Each structure stands twice: as C-alpha cells, then as structure tokens.
Amino acid sequence: MEFQKKRKIEAVVMEKGDSPVRRWEDLNINILVTILLSFDLFQLIYAIPQVCRAWRLACCDPLLWKTLDLSVLQSNFIRLPLKPYVYVDSPSEKKLTGLLNICLNLSRGNIQTLIFHTNLYVNDNQLTFAAERCPRLKRLVMPAWEKLEKPAIRRAIRKWKDLESLTMPSLEKPAYVIKKIARSCKKFSELKIMGTCDILFASTLVSFLPNLKVLSVRCTELSKHALVILLEGLTQLKVLNISHCIITEDLPPPAPMKILTxxxxxxxxxxxxxxxxxxxxxxxxxxxxxxxxxxxxxxxxKYEDLWKVDEVKSLAILKL
Structure with missing residues (x-):
C-alpha cells in the first residue's frame, strides 16, 4: 500500500518532464492535498507531517479536516455498577489525549463533523479541549457520555453555536442537554437518540426544540403516548425514524402494558x-x-458497527 502511494506521487511529479523531481517539498500543494485525501487518519497525522515542512503545511489544509472520524478508536474499559459507571485504563486515555492534540492542532479549527465511537470514553478535559479547538462544529456523534460531568457538557455545547446535528447517548436525565442546545445552538435541526425516548423526554423536545426537523429514535422502546407528543408537538418536523422500535401502549389497570404489532x-x-x-x-x-x-x-x-447505521442518510455513518 505504501509503495503504491509513493509511485502515485512519483507519477504526478514526473508529468512536467522526463526526469523525476528530487525535492518532494516542491510538489504543488493542491496536488499533494488531493493525494493526501486517500490516506487514512493515522498515516495523515503520524507519517506525512514528518516528511518536510511543506508536507506538514499540506496536512493542515481545510479539505482534509472537514470531518474527524474517530469511530475506529475504542477505549479499553470496564463497566462499573456505580458512578462513574465506566473505568478507562490510563494508556487508553493517554492515547486519546495525544491523538486529539495532534488532530486538533493540524485541523486549525476547521472540523465541522466530529465522530466518536460508541465505546470511546471521553473525559471532561478531552471534551473541553475538543470544544475549544472545533468552534465551527456542525455535527457531533457522541454516544458515550458516562464519564462526563454536566458542567463539561454544558461548556462544550456553549462553544458549539453552529451545531446542527447531534447523535446522543442514553442519559438518566437528558433534559439539561436539550435545554442547553436550545439556548446555545440556534441552527440545531437534527437529533438521533441512542436510548429510551420516554414521555418526559418527548415533552422536553417539544418544549425546547419545537423547530426540530429530523429525529431518529430507532431501535428503542417508545410509548404510543410519547410518539403522539412528538407528532403533535414538533410542528416543523420533516423526518421521523422509529424503525425497529418496540411501540408500547399503557392500558387501564389491571391490564398489562400492550406491545403494538x-x-x-x-x-x-x-x-x-x-x-x-x-x-x-x-x-x-x-x-x-x-x-x-x-x-x-x-x-x-454486541453488534459491532451496527450503531453507525441509520435509515436517515444524514444521520448515518455506515450506509445501509
């Protein structure tokens, strides 16, 4: 793979003459950036910038940093029954800190989409650093928030004034996230919930995000009452995804809860x-x-990369 990419670069630099150009740093930066788009993240941040100053400069080009996709990176962790609910070992935290430091420095504030793996656990300092270095963020995919404190999440959302789309995890009391988005992110229009959408949460969405246009609550338990609240209250909603949900209906006692077919x-x-x-x-x-x-x-x-899938194309990371 490395040999093929080197030959690709050699072919480009030989176009203007019969003999190869000996100085790699003289390669046209636009051509170089086009080539670098074919490299994966780890090659881009660890190998290419070491070649020369011109190549490091090319690695900072905004075209390379519209999206920072960390969905291939997972933490080494153990789940706990009590707060903080997850223990992440020190090498995993250090690796993520180092990776974020390099990527966010090279990106120079140009990242618009930031994607974390469902099993990549970010701490307060890492989230704060990402918020400060990604002021233009429009889309955040962050399904793992167990290790984060509320103040850190609020500070990050306050920084992301241009945020339009969020994939969020299941939280015990998610209302504070929705309220902060309503206050800070005036362009917000898309939400994916990777957890239960109960009546209280549905009511919170209607109260604080009435202009929401796209909502996905796939693969969860959803009461008929909550669904009615969403359909009646979100008057600007254009797309609603309830695929693979268990739709329930509460009946008068002593009748048990009914699952709709x-x-x-x-x-x-x-x-x-x-x-x-x-x-x-x-x-x-x-x-x-x-x-x-x-x-x-x-x-x-249990299902590998299926968490990346969504029937709504704008919310999917992995296409169906």
Missing amino acids: ELDESILEKASRLDKFLTCMSDSCIMCQRTRNDKGFMRWY
Whole structure:
C-alpha cells in the first residue's frame, strides 16, 4: 500500500518532464492535498507531517479536516455498577489525549463533523479541549457520555453555536442537554437518540426544540403516548425514524402494558404531514428481533458497527 502511494506521487511529479523531481517539498500543494485525501487518519497525522515542512503545511489544509472520524478508536474499559459507571485504563486515555492534540492542532479549527465511537470514553478535559479547538462544529456523534460531568457538557455545547446535528447517548436525565442546545445552538435541526425516548423526554423536545426537523429514535422502546407528543408537538418536523422500535401502549389497570404489532390509523394520520415517516415492526426483521431481545435498550457493543447505521442518510455513518 505504501509503495503504491509513493509511485502515485512519483507519477504526478514526473508529468512536467522526463526526469523525476528530487525535492518532494516542491510538489504543488493542491496536488499533494488531493493525494493526501486517500490516506487514512493515522498515516495523515503520524507519517506525512514528518516528511518536510511543506508536507506538514499540506496536512493542515481545510479539505482534509472537514470531518474527524474517530469511530475506529475504542477505549479499553470496564463497566462499573456505580458512578462513574465506566473505568478507562490510563494508556487508553493517554492515547486519546495525544491523538486529539495532534488532530486538533493540524485541523486549525476547521472540523465541522466530529465522530466518536460508541465505546470511546471521553473525559471532561478531552471534551473541553475538543470544544475549544472545533468552534465551527456542525455535527457531533457522541454516544458515550458516562464519564462526563454536566458542567463539561454544558461548556462544550456553549462553544458549539453552529451545531446542527447531534447523535446522543442514553442519559438518566437528558433534559439539561436539550435545554442547553436550545439556548446555545440556534441552527440545531437534527437529533438521533441512542436510548429510551420516554414521555418526559418527548415533552422536553417539544418544549425546547419545537423547530426540530429530523429525529431518529430507532431501535428503542417508545410509548404510543410519547410518539403522539412528538407528532403533535414538533410542528416543523420533516423526518421521523422509529424503525425497529418496540411501540408500547399503557392500558387501564389491571391490564398489562400492550406491545403494538402495527400502528393504528390515528398515528398514521398524524404522521401523514411528514416528508418521511420511517417504520419497521416486522417479526422477520433482524434488527426488530434484536431490539426485542434487548428489551428495548440496545446493547450496541454486541453488534459491532451496527450503531453507525441509520435509515436517515444524514444521520448515518455506515450506509445501509
């Protein structure tokens, strides 16, 4: 692979003459940046900048840093029953700190999309550093927040005034995140929830993000009441994804909670105003089966990269 990329560069520099150019730093920076787009993140930050000053300068080009995708990086961790709920070993934290330091320095504030792996646990200092160095951030994919304190999350969101899209984890009390987004991120329009969307959370979304346009709550337990709140309250909503959800309905006692096998006409009528209403409640669907097996709270670590998938293209990291 390295040999092929070197030959690719040699072919480019030989276009203007019969003999190769001996000074790599003389290669046109636009051509070099185009070539660097084919390198992976670790080659880009650890190998290329060491060649010469001109190549390091090329590694700072904004074209290379529209997206910082750390979805290939995971922490070495142990889950705990009590707060902070996750223990991450020191080498993992140091590796992430070093990686963020290099990437965010090279990017020079040009990152617009920042993607963390569902099992990459960021601490308060790392999140604060990322917020300070990514002032133009528009999309954040951050499903693991167990190690973060509320003040750190609030500070980060306050920095991201241009934030438009968030993929967020399941939090015990997520309302403070939604309220902070409403106050700080006036362009916010897309939300993906990787956890339960109960009646309280649905009501919070309606109260604080009434102009939300795209919402995905796939692969979770969702009550019919919460779904009605979303459909009636989010009047600007264009796309709603409830694919593979367990849809429940509370019945008067002593009747047990009912799991719906299909959506009734009242729900479909409320959803008819949407541009896209994405659903799947099939017994033959593997993802629906997994949601049921996990009792409406997906254990994404069991399914490798499936957490990256979404039926809404703008929210997907891994395409269907």
